[in-house]
Each structure stands twice: as structure tokens, then as C-alpha cells.
Amino acid sequence: MTTYKAPVADTLxxxxxxxxxxxxxxLPGFADASPDLLDAILGEAAKLAENVIHPLNQVGDHEGCVRHADGSVTTPTGFKDGYDQYREGGWMSLAIPEEFGGQGLPYTVHTAVAEYMSSANMALMMYPGLTQGAIAAILEHGSDEQxxxxxxxMAEGVWTGTMNLTEPHCGTDLGLLRTKAVPTGDGAYKISGQKIFISAGEHDMSENIIHLVLARIEGAPEGVKGISLFIVSKFKLDADGNLGERNAVSCGSLEEKMGIHGNSTCVMNYDEAEGYLIGAExxxxxxxxxxxxxxxxxxxLQGLSLGEVAYQNAVAYAKERLQGRSISGAKSPDKKADPIIVHPDIRRNLMNMRAFNEAGRALILWTALKSDVAHRSDVEADKQEADDLLGLMTPIIKGVLTDKGFEHxxxxxxxxGGHGYIEEHGMSQFVRDARIAMIYEGANGIQALDLVGRKLALNGGRAVQTFFKEVGEFCEANRADENMAPFTKGLKKGLNDLQAATMWLMQNAMQKPDNAGAASTDYLHLFGLVALGYMWGRMVKTAQEKIADGSGSSIHEAKLVTGRYFMERIMPETAAHLARISAGADSMMALPEDAF
Known part of the structure; x- marks a missing residue:
């Protein structure tokens, strides 16, 4: 049985x-979530994650979901009860506007809570997670009536939501989709087609499921310019919004998959289902x-969450498992062997995970604050800068943290060791669950291409220049501080590598686009290392101040050690990324196809 302890102290x-x-x-919502209330919210979220949600994790993996002959789907034992406790506690609605039944709290608070829940049980938390995404789309583009x-x-959690993009022949290239929408003349459309890989497409945990479905209206232009978005409710609604007869949408089958067995990943069939246009045609x-x-x-965030819970269980095992003696002398002479945590290679694994997790948590919360500023501030310059950085960091957070989450x-x-390979200890589930995060919502190669192909040049490179300026100014402001030198020197070197890589792309990608494609994944991870290094610089600076004024603790001492490890053993990887980027695409693209 795996264990989980929410990192509340680190979040705070x-x-x-x-x-x-x-x-x-x-900013709106922040005054309603004062530091004292924030402490209380995170404490209560930790209790739910640790005591209710996590014990269901292995249950979900072992049982999976079951589709019945009528197309209905049953979730694993305990999932509905766990979801109900989550829903009834108001966790679904933390950041939803109050006018729609939410609590109006900052997205940052929601993000902190979401980490705990996803670490506890990724498959279960995908049901509310998709619902919150669907709510965001409806609030942004829906009519007042919708x-x-x-x-x-949906904010109450009695209805849940999905997103329906992928079709059997159509994944990333949405311009190929065939699902069609035929207007009925009364404002509705008949939606027909098949969607695959639809997470939470059918289940028994909510009264209704609201599907957001991409389809092409008859006569619409080819390609992505002819795609429209529709709301398709599992049950049709009457004039008062009450549930009526079943709509013509059904789960044709459940996907047999590597991980996240507790989430119902469905093939969804639309047979002239009633749908309504959301946003513009x-x-x-x-x-x-x-x-x-x-x-x-x-x-x-899922990548970080899986890396964190896997790390916690690895630490617990490393402290208990006795194997061999330390190469520097016995550390537990009263026992027949030392715990494996004394061995440098075990420490390498644990420190790699810890250093990435703590910086990743800071990066995600920093980005969540940017989202709050972008959506809640009334200062236009602040909104623009925050929105720029939010857009820039989205592919980096998705790509880097999910790659590293699986790796960790x-x-x-x-x-x-061998005990990690068998199912008893639960470690294989973390590996299997983490793998999908690198693939869905745009495979990580697509995230890298988005960063290099779109985000760098957007608005004349305004976002990336803002980031470079912020990190550069941090290094310069702390250059004379000898205590910060072990951290700022490594960060400045990483920033120089990132700027050199950016310049190389500017000079070599336009005339030869394959150079951009060949460089993209290395550039994504180079950028991610600098962003994580910047977070370490800020965390170490704060920890040093706490220690200097006498308010420090063992937490702050540990930050100095872990931050130094990151700078000494992880940050130098920026040079390797730069070397690969600068090599260009020639050797990558030289072999003819028939030579493979």
C-alpha cells in the first residue's frame, strides 16, 4: 500500500x-483567502487527499471501470463516495465566480489544492479536472443563457464535463476531423460522428455529463477554419433546465490502456445528438x-504530482530497506546492513526527484499567480505582462514537468529494485499513470513546436524578452552577494545558454525550418531548466533571509542544500541542450526513409 503526505509546509x-x-x-478573491485561511484550506485539502482520495488509488488501478451492455459505465469501488466527499466539500468550485455558485477564490489556491488531489489519485481527479476545464470554456465563450x-x-459537481476532440483518424491535426453538425432550424444542431480517447466520457458519479464537442457545420470551410464547438448534454434539458430524455450520445467502448485505469476513457458515438453552438460559428x-x-x-501539474508521490514512497523505502554497507563505513553497525539511503546512487535518484519537485511546485504556483493577475487585475500593463508569461510557460510546464514526472x-x-517492478508496492502504477501525461492534451513534441514555432515570436518576442529581463535582473541584483554566488552563477550560465539558443534559432530556423523542429525538444527542456533554476534562486534567497533573521528552520536549511544540488548537478545540462540545438537538423534528417 502506497502512502502520501501533502507538502503543505512547502506550498506555504x-x-x-x-x-x-x-x-x-x-486582486478580487485574494482578500477572501487570507494567509490564515489559505493555511486552513490547504490543511483540510491535505486531510481529504491523504485519508480519502489516496486510499482509492490502487483500488482504481486494480479494478478499473466497467462498461455494461446498455452503454453505462461503473467506476471502481469507492470512487463515487470519494468524489462525493470532494464535491460536497466545495473543492470543485474554489476558483469559480461566485455569481455561478463558486467561491471566487484565486486560481492559485485551486492549483495548490489540485496538486495534492492529483498526487493522491490522478485517475479519480481527472473527473473534476475536466469539468473545471469545460467550465472555463463556457465562461469564456458561452452565451449568458449557457x-x-x-x-x-457543474460548479456544484452534480454535473461533470468533458472535451471531445480526437477522432480515429484525427489527433493533433484537428483540421481532418469529420464529426458533422447539421442545423435543425430551431437553434439546435444534430451532431454525428465518433470521438475516441474521451476521458470521463461516461460514468456513474454525476447526474449529467456536459460534452464539449468539436464538429464541422455542413458547408463550413475545410481545415481548422471550419471547426465549431458545441455543447452536447448527456440528457436533454427542458425549458427550465431540468433533465429530460437521454440524448443520442453513448459510450461505444472503453479503451484498454496502460494506466489511469480508474478513469473511464471512452469511445463516444454521436448519432444525431442534440447540440448547441458555443461561441462563434x-x-x-x-x-x-x-x-x-x-x-x-x-x-x-499531474507530472509534478506523480513525481512527488513516487518520490515520497521511494524515500520511505530507502530509509527502511537494509542492503549492503556504506562505502564510507557502516552507518548502522548495530544492524546486519545499512539502509540503502546511505548509498550515493540512491541519493542521486532521490535528490534529482526532490530538486525538480520543489522547483516545479514553485514554477507552477508562480504561473498560477500570473493567471490570476491576467484575469483579475485592472492594471492593463500588469495584465499584459502576466498573460504573456502565462502563454509562454504553458508548453514548458506541460512538456518539461510531464517528461520529468515520468522519469522520476x-x-x-x-x-x-525488484520490489518496484512487482505490483505489491504500487510503484509500477505511478510509472504507468505518469506516462499518459506526456501524450494527451498535445504530445510533448507538439508542446516543443508550439514554444519554438509560435510562442517565441509572438508579439515580437515580447514574452521571452520579459522573462530574460526578469531572470537577468535577479542575477544582477544578487551578483555581489557571496552567499548567493553558488546559485546565481549557475543560473546566469543557464540563461546565457538559453539566450544563445534563442539567437541560433532566430538565425537558422527561418531559412531551414527543420532546424527549428530538430531543436524544439532540447529548447523546451533548456528553457525549463532556466525557469526551474530561477525558482531555486528565489527560494534560496528567501531561505537565506529567514536563516539570517533568526526565523529559519530545518526546512530552510534543506532548501540551501537541495538548491545547491540542482545548480551543481542538474543546471549544467543546459550546455548539452545548447550543443544539440546548435548542431542543426542535418544528421537528423539525412537518412532516406527507406534506410530506416
Whole structure:
């Protein structure tokens, strides 16, 4: 049986001390979540995650979901009860506007809570996670009537939501989709087609499921310019918004998959189902991107979450498992062997995971604050800068943290040795569950291409220049501080590598686009290392101040050690990424296809 302990103290350190959470009290919602209330919220979320949600994790993996002859789907034992406790506790509605039944609290608070829940049980938390993404799309693009009809029930959690993009022949290239929408003349459309890989497409945990479906209206232009977005309710609604007869949408089958067995991943069939246009005709991709961008940040959080729970279990095992003696001399002479945590290679695995997790948590919370500023501030310059950085960091968080989340789940499994490979200890589930996060909501190669192909040049490179300036100014402001030198020197070197890589792309990608494609994944991870290194710089600076003024603790001492490890053993990887980027695409693309 695996265990999980929510990292509340670390979250509070990042929010209160590093990021200055109280400085945002002028923004709507922040005054309602004071530091004291924030502490209480995170404490209660931790209890639910640890005591209710996590014990269901292995149950979901072993049982999976079951589709019945009538097309209905039953979730694993305990999932509905766990979801009900989550829903009844108001956790679904933390950041939803009050006018639609939500609590109006900052997205940052929702993000902190979401990490705990996803670490506890990724498959179960995908049901509310998708619902929150669907709510965001409806609030951004829906009519007033649609908002009033759907959002309150979804915020309450009695209705859930999905996103329906992928078709058997159509994944990333949505311009190929065939699902069609035929107007009925009374404002509705008949939606027909098949969607695959639809997470939470059918289940027994809510009264109704609200599907957001991409389809092409008859006569619409080819390609992505002819895609529209529709709301298709599992049950039709009467004039008062009450549930009526079953709509012509059904689960044709459940996907047999590697992980997240507790989530119902469905093939969905639409047979002239009643649907209603959301947003502008042929504007479906723009509307869906609201949900996809929110989902991409959520998936990045899943990567961190799986890496954290895997790390915690690896630490516990490493402290208990006795094997061999330390090469520097016995550490437990009263026992027949030392615990494996004394061995440097075990420490390498544990420190890699820890250093990434703590910086990843800071990066996600920093980005969540940018989202709050972008959506809640009334200062236009602040909104623009925050929105720029939010857009820039979305593919980085999704790609880097999910790649590393899987890598760290494997590292944690390695700490267990053979016991990590068998099912008893639960480590293989973390590996299997983490794998999907690298694929869905846009495979990580697509995230890298989005960063290099779109985000760098957007608005004349305004976002990336803002980031470079912020990190550069941090290094310069702390250059004379000898205590910060071990951290700022490594960060400045990483920033120089990132700027050199950016310049190389500017000079070599336009005339030869394959150079951009060949460089993209390395550039994504190079950028991610600098962003994580910047978070370490800020955390270490704060920890040193705490120690200097006498308010420090063992938590702050540990930050100095872990931050130094990151700078000494992980940050130098920026040079390797730069070397690969600068090599160009020639050797990658030289072999003819028939030579493979």
C-alpha cells in the first residue's frame, strides 16, 4: 500500500515567503483567502487527499471501470463516495465566480489544492479536472443563457464535463476531423460522428455529463477554419433546465490502456445528438483552446504530482530497506546492513526527484499567480505582462514537468529494485499513470513546436524578452552577494545558454525550418531548466533571509542544500541542450526513409 503526505509546509513557504502571496490582496478573491485561511484550506485539502482520495488509488488501478451492455459505465469501488466527499466539500468550485455558485477564490489556491488531489489519485481527479476545464470554456465563450444553464450545476459537481476532440483518424491535426453538425432550424444542431480517447466520457458519479464537442457545420470551410464547438448534454434539458430524455450520445467502448485505469476513457458515438453552438460559428478551435490551455497546465501539474508521490514512497523505502554497507563505513553497525539511503546512487535518484519537485511546485504556483493577475487585475500593463508569461510557460510546464514526472516515477521504481517492478508496492502504477501525461492534451513534441514555432515570436518576442529581463535582473541584483554566488552563477550560465539558443534559432530556423523542429525538444527542456533554476534562486534567497533573521528552520536549511544540488548537478545540462540545438537538423534528417 502506497502512502502520501501533502507538502503543505512547502506550498506555504513558496506562496507566502517566496512569491509574496499577500502582495496580491488587491486582486478580487485574494482578500477572501487570507494567509490564515489559505493555511486552513490547504490543511483540510491535505486531510481529504491523504485519508480519502489516496486510499482509492490502487483500488482504481486494480479494478478499473466497467462498461455494461446498455452503454453505462461503473467506476471502481469507492470512487463515487470519494468524489462525493470532494464535491460536497466545495473543492470543485474554489476558483469559480461566485455569481455561478463558486467561491471566487484565486486560481492559485485551486492549483495548490489540485496538486495534492492529483498526487493522491490522478485517475479519480481527472473527473473534476475536466469539468473545471469545460467550465472555463463556457465562461469564456458561452452565451449568458449557457453560463446560467450549465455552470452552476457543474460548479456544484452534480454535473461533470468533458472535451471531445480526437477522432480515429484525427489527433493533433484537428483540421481532418469529420464529426458533422447539421442545423435543425430551431437553434439546435444534430451532431454525428465518433470521438475516441474521451476521458470521463461516461460514468456513474454525476447526474449529467456536459460534452464539449468539436464538429464541422455542413458547408463550413475545410481545415481548422471550419471547426465549431458545441455543447452536447448527456440528457436533454427542458425549458427550465431540468433533465429530460437521454440524448443520442453513448459510450461505444472503453479503451484498454496502460494506466489511469480508474478513469473511464471512452469511445463516444454521436448519432444525431442534440447540440448547441458555443461561441462563434467556425470559431471552435479558439473556444476549445481555452479549455486545452487550462488542461495543459493541469497536465503539467499531474507530472509534478506523480513525481512527488513516487518520490515520497521511494524515500520511505530507502530509509527502511537494509542492503549492503556504506562505502564510507557502516552507518548502522548495530544492524546486519545499512539502509540503502546511505548509498550515493540512491541519493542521486532521490535528490534529482526532490530538486525538480520543489522547483516545479514553485514554477507552477508562480504561473498560477500570473493567471490570476491576467484575469483579475485592472492594471492593463500588469495584465499584459502576466498573460504573456502565462502563454509562454504553458508548453514548458506541460512538456518539461510531464517528461520529468515520468522519469522520476521510473527513478522511484528503481530505488525499490525488484520490489518496484512487482505490483505489491504500487510503484509500477505511478510509472504507468505518469506516462499518459506526456501524450494527451498535445504530445510533448507538439508542446516543443508550439514554444519554438509560435510562442517565441509572438508579439515580437515580447514574452521571452520579459522573462530574460526578469531572470537577468535577479542575477544582477544578487551578483555581489557571496552567499548567493553558488546559485546565481549557475543560473546566469543557464540563461546565457538559453539566450544563445534563442539567437541560433532566430538565425537558422527561418531559412531551414527543420532546424527549428530538430531543436524544439532540447529548447523546451533548456528553457525549463532556466525557469526551474530561477525558482531555486528565489527560494534560496528567501531561505537565506529567514536563516539570517533568526526565523529559519530545518526546512530552510534543506532548501540551501537541495538548491545547491540542482545548480551543481542538474543546471549544467543546459550546455548539452545548447550543443544539440546548435548542431542543426542535418544528421537528423539525412537518412532516406527507406534506410530506416
Amino acid at each position: 513557504f513558496i506562496l507566502n515567503d517566496v512569491l509574496g502571496y499577500e502582495r496580491y490582496s488587491n 453560463k446560467q444553464t450549465f455552470v452552476p450545476k 467556425n470559431g471552435g478551435l479558439k473556444a476549445m483552446f481555452v479549455m486545452m490551455n487550462e488542461a495543459r497546465l493541469g497536465v503539467g 516515477a521510473v527513478m522511484a521504481q528503481q530505488v525499490f
